Amino acid sequence: MPARSPALPRRAAPAIPAGLRREQLLELYHYVRLTRSLEERLANLYRQGKVIGGLFRSLGQEADSVGSAYALDRSAGDFLSPLIRNLGSMLVQGAEPLAILRQYMAKAASPSRGRELNIHFGDLEKGYIGQISHLGDMVPVMAGVTLSFKMRGERRVGLVYVGDGAMSTGTFHEGINFAAVQRLPLVVVAEQNGYAYSTPVRKQTAVERLVDKAAAYGVHGDSADGNDLLAVYAVTKRAVDRARAGEGVTLVELRTYRRKGHAEHDDQSYVPEEELAYWARNDPVDAYRRQLEESGWAGPEELLAAEARIDEELDRAVALAEAEPFPEPESALDGVCAGPPAAERPWYRGRGG
Amino acid sequence: MPARSPALPRRAAPAIPAGLRREQLLELYHYVRLTRSLEERLANLYRQGKVIGGLFRSLGQEADSVGSAYALDRSAGDFLSPLIRNLGSMLVQGAEPLAILRQYMAKAASPSRGRELNIHFGDLEKGYIGQISHLGDMVPVMAGVTLSFKMRGERRVGLVYVGDGAMSTGTFHEGINFAAVQRLPLVVVAEQNGYAYSTPVRKQTAVERLVDKAAAYGVHGDSADGNDLLAVYAVTKRAVDRARAGEGVTLVELRTYRRKGHAEHDDQSYVPEEELAYWARNDPVDAYRRQLEESGWAGPEELLAAEARIDEELDRAVALAEAEPFPEPESALDGVCAGPPAAERPWYRGRGG
């Protein structure tokens, strides 16, 4: 294909949807691309044995994390709680790639000081709370976070992610129901990505669409194509606005697809090849990039520059994180409680192991 | 009002609904009346301090328990699991009033040998499994019971009760969802009786009608006036037929009202008087009796005779149960496991206390 000639008269760019500004469109691109690139770096590190535990990819789902998180108002103190495939949402809330790299590599300077794995960490200042592994548990916790907003009369909103699989847990049910009864300013984003580990959605639930579950809680339901970044933003923004206006909980279903296995070790043998091929053609990052260019909202140079900035930042962060030490052994003992300062050191154990 | 003269020509009785026969109508009357009368005996015993623990009444809800249980086919080996207000359903499945009295009075010969309270007991032969206190837990258990029916290709059906309050539990959610995915022959009867202890339904859930929750599980939903015995029977029968035909789970909402406090100690101070008065006028036992008479399906003599039989049986059962002993102390130790036969007797403890 011949490169598009800059000399040709450009069509006027179509209006930007969902009330977004052009800088925001570029910022969104930054986040989806950063998510993709950072995970690719992690995959490399994983293959080199430098990621200590498992690696969980959001390949093909970047738009759903980024677009939904972007609908929150960070300056208003909005809060979210991500799951393993919501790296993008943490980046939007201000998590630094360096922090993610340190965490995956269990470094002393990682946000959890080497105590927790992958993206299990949070930052109260920046506005996100780290998950635990037990699926569903963050839904009641985010009900409590948003309860505090309501009790204090703050106009802040919370958002919690939940997978098609996690919706089967009792804690999801108890948490969303509690929030619904209390009309809390909570957005529950249900990510329909086809699978929970190897289990297809039809073995997880008998509903057609996850958004059908909204009816059981008397909450508003909405949904969007999770691979369409701007649609994700728009649907979540509506839910956030409702929450902020005191209209309570919304369950937002985002339909997307998990293009990698559950974690890097999983070869997805249970997935039909055509399915993977179909979704590879429907890549949300490429699609958004194309949309930006084709709508004239961004020029190729801008996008290339943004990508270069990301690569540079990641080069630096990877080098830095790799060089860092693991935590000091005895640091394992402190911080179980606010006081006393540390768990007892086994009497038979010398310092440092 | 002048007694209706038997000499006057009777209108032809209207057709009996829901495929029932006349004997069945009388049997249904037996069960609702027995439920009412047995609980009244228990209330007396409670006031005399002979019921050891609390007493839970189903006053005003007898039709919902009896009508729904009656829709099962005992001869086919159908199974149910009752809650504290489903005494009527146990009677339908063949529980004996004597057993209930013994159980409430913690007698040695009670079905649980004095180990469990009120109507917490079951009978695998007769087809009911006793609940535990932890609300919601019987839903997964009945999913397992009906899973066994499906695995063995038996055309048996299970029914589990759940209150408006119990539906907020995680186990309810996990259990009904599991059953829905597996298309198990299970009927879930949701009893909307206005309260969970002191908590009104609107603080339990934001849905208008409990049957709205069916949508979240992709199961069929249906509902009826829980105080209309024949309507209860009909709606449950449809659900049982669906289950038996392999069409999976139905959530049946029965709308009724808890006319007493949570248990006898609870004076219901939180309940508006008009509400109680309204529902007292809507008594399901009286209504059914009237319906039988007015439709000409039963004569007054028959009904009086049925009531007399119940009173007699209860006189005998109460006298018998009252006279019986408590269990032998050391019997407390046996039966935790199939083997070894008994828990260890504390070495410092003589036999029998």
Added chain:
Amino acid sequence: MAEVTYLEALRQGLREEMRRDERVFILGEDVGAYGGAFKVTEGFYEEFGEARVIDTPISEAAIVGAAAGAAHMGLRPVAEMQFIDFISCAYDMLTNYVATARYRAGLPTPIVVRGPCGGYVRGGPFHSQNPEAAFLHTPGLKIVCPATARDAKGLIKAAIRDDDPVLYFEHKFLYRRIKEALPEDGDLLTPIGKARIAREGRDLSIITYSAMVWKALEAAEILEREDGLAVEVLDLRTLVPMDDDAIVATVEKTNKVMIVHEDTRTGGVAGEIAARINERAFEWLDGPVLRVTAADVPLPYAPTLEDYVLPQTADVVAVARRLAAY
């Protein structure tokens, strides 16, 4: 200084903390207009309003999880379990989320989870439990078990002010059965982690907590009267953190120790105490560490059975005599 019951002392403590600190709020089933199944929060709804006394759905995991979330944001939730037996439904949330939040993520989670525990009330297997051992095992959860009206008040206040999650197990048999004159000045705090010598003695020690303190004291009276034994009774008050110094001190003093708890024997708290005594004071022991506990069965309902399964004063006396004879 009015005489108040254990229950009223607890209520006073809660009320004082809610008046003192507007971040404190209560959530649980029927805690609002009804005032709680045992009326612990009676009058609170009227005084503090619906926003601070929240009736929840029957969702123990959500109650605890929501408390944790609100605590992260700076509030001080007190969650009621209607009966402590239902805390089992929040076991995952407590042991995995709440207990680890500070360690994993530096998240402050100052919540109190409280509720009526214990037997001797014909409550049967699901309204009589003593769940402390299930949580003793999880680093990150503090556990308090008041035995007196003073500590019912002092420990609830300390628990609410504590910066960590605290499980507060109140014994329902004691609610209205014991009374004590208490100051009402708002400064009655029982330090978390400190045991109390409920009775001094030099011949043998009974280490115990919660309602069993009273049985131990009764037994001590009998043993003094009938056997001339001076029995020391140590009321642990807090199980986590455990007051090892107080335990070692009583062992060093009397050289003979028994542990009394209402919970079943296997896997109960007594095992942990026995192990600690072995590790820290073995040389001081003149006899084995013995246990008086419930038998290893679910707690049955019939009076004859419940009485047989639960520890009784006579059991404490019998074991003490055997130990004294060493």
Added chain:
Amino acid sequence: MAEVTYLEALRQGLREEMRRDERVFILGEDVGAYGGAFKVTEGFYEEFGEARVIDTPISEAAIVGAAAGAAHMGLRPVAEMQFIDFISCAYDMLTNYVATARYRAGLPTPIVVRGPCGGYVRGGPFHSQNPEAAFLHTPGLKIVCPATARDAKGLIKAAIRDDDPVLYFEHKFLYRRIKEALPEDGDLLTPIGKARIAREGRDLSIITYSAMVWKALEAAEILEREDGLAVEVLDLRTLVPMDDDAIVATVEKTNKVMIVHEDTRTGGVAGEIAARINERAFEWLDGPVLRVTAADVPLPYAPTLEDYVLPQTADVVAVARRLAAY
């Protein structure tokens, strides 16, 4: 007699029981076509079909509850927890419903709940847990913890044939790291409730179970080589019912005992064992019952931290030396 890994031995046991008894079936997350997160049930879906190898929703309480219901009706369900850490989500169902069903209601509930436990695999706080102490406490649940490939097979078969609920905690560190030649004749049963002397000795005893058996054996080698000590290693194999006779016998033989477990210290199984030894064999003790365990923190992820928190062979050696010096 082919050499098989611990994991393959477990798989063999499961497969043999499913072939032998059509009432046996499996349910859990991803156990079907995928064969389970650790591939324990690989090939089962193909051999036994979808009806007997059931992929469930992510609903641990429902998995256990449904297993119980099916068991009441005469089936023999084996429920897999993807990681044993998630058994906490079924804590209520197991401790309140399953454990009490026979006692309360005479309901047979022959279920097996199994899953990978344990650390040393960089799994972090939620993929490394040892939940035995949480269930030790509940009468009505049997607990087995195989340490060898032979027992992995023998205990899964015994657990499936047992008429009571059995928790089967398999150690994921051992899955592919140990091997043994085993008969394939279907009669390899390890009796539930019987410990095994993994190594004979007369100078001191290490009581342990699961993966720690191997650390104890390693330590025993070192102690023999470097100190000339003959260390006895008792592999409990079953925690409930506990083999008191075997425990007492080893105490009477060596007069010095230490307990090693991977779980955190406070409230761990070692406490119970220490208490039993006190009660049954105090006179035979020439030194305190000592513990080697994990430190009381959630298990951290970084290798340096995990190694520091978990018990290591050197710890066992150090404590044994101290005990030997008594």
